[in-house]
Amino acid sequence: MELSVVTAVYNGKAHLEEAIHSVLNQTFHDFEYIIVNDGSNDQTKEILDGVNDPRVKVIHLEKNKGAANALNTGIHEANGEWIALQDADDVSMKQRLQRQLTYIKSHPEFAAVGSLIQCIPGDEMVDPNFLEMESYFFNAKDPGQFRNEQFYSTPICHGTGLFSKRAFQNVGGYDPAFKIAYDYDLWSRMFGEGEIGRIPEVLYQYRVRTHSLAHTNRIETTCEILLSTFKSIAKVKFDHLNRIPKLLLLGSQKEIAFYKEKISPRNHYLQMLFLEQKLSDMKKAYSLYRFNKIDGIVLASNPQIDRIFRFFVGKGLSFGNQIFKVWIPDDFS
Structure with a gap:
């Protein structure tokens, strides 16, 4: 089997049939489609049990344990050399699988490939300007900067x-x-296996749901992104140390306060020291690095970052090796 498509779904009755239909009606037909029901308590099970296509394999999990666990389950069961994802409330364009599979097979340097997207609304009314902005968020990214x-x-x-x-x-x-x-966590680690690219064509419709966790719980989303970032930095850049790396965070008072309150109790991946963005503290941070008291420096991405970045580059440190940047909110009240 060359290709397996995998979907994880939890209480997805509203758009699940449309998502499944978009996969089963691809121009490329030779694949298996594994759908994992992550302990849904709506009509998701009935919808899945009604799918009549020999390419589809449904796995019903008794308890909801989250999308990551459900996706791991589905991919573990997959027979394909290649895995294509399909979120349960989105829509794949008819030529998506054919285009992406052809592309990645002809570009062996890539570990993963995506595409441009078009944002579409869910059940609630969404401002068209907001949908356009969400599309722009992904589509405007420069593929040449993905690894950076x-x-x-x-x-x-x-x-x-x-x-x-x-x-x-x-x-x-x-x-x-x-x-x-x-x-976010998966892609940051996947770079260790090769490049991550994107076909410059809209092959996927992404449904924007303003009540999703990522939209309604900004603080927890930020916390998970930061924790994933620190985990990946520790694993990818400092695993050879055979100890917990020690980094120093340069940020504003508010950014440091956010880290200490929201992140520090959960950050088991790094030891973190803190200094503000004054020139004297920047010099102190470099001195700590030079004398092996810290392994690297994390810069909070704020209006000061370019000035601070130039200072450390001028000292011979490089981005992505000794210097890392993260986004930390300075207002979390």
């Missing part, structure tokens, strides 16, 4: 992903500890 932004942003929309199953297994799959940022 490995620890800072999501390279591709999750549901557009098509990747090597071997690469997925090599990086350990999804981390079930993350309920929101599981895709």
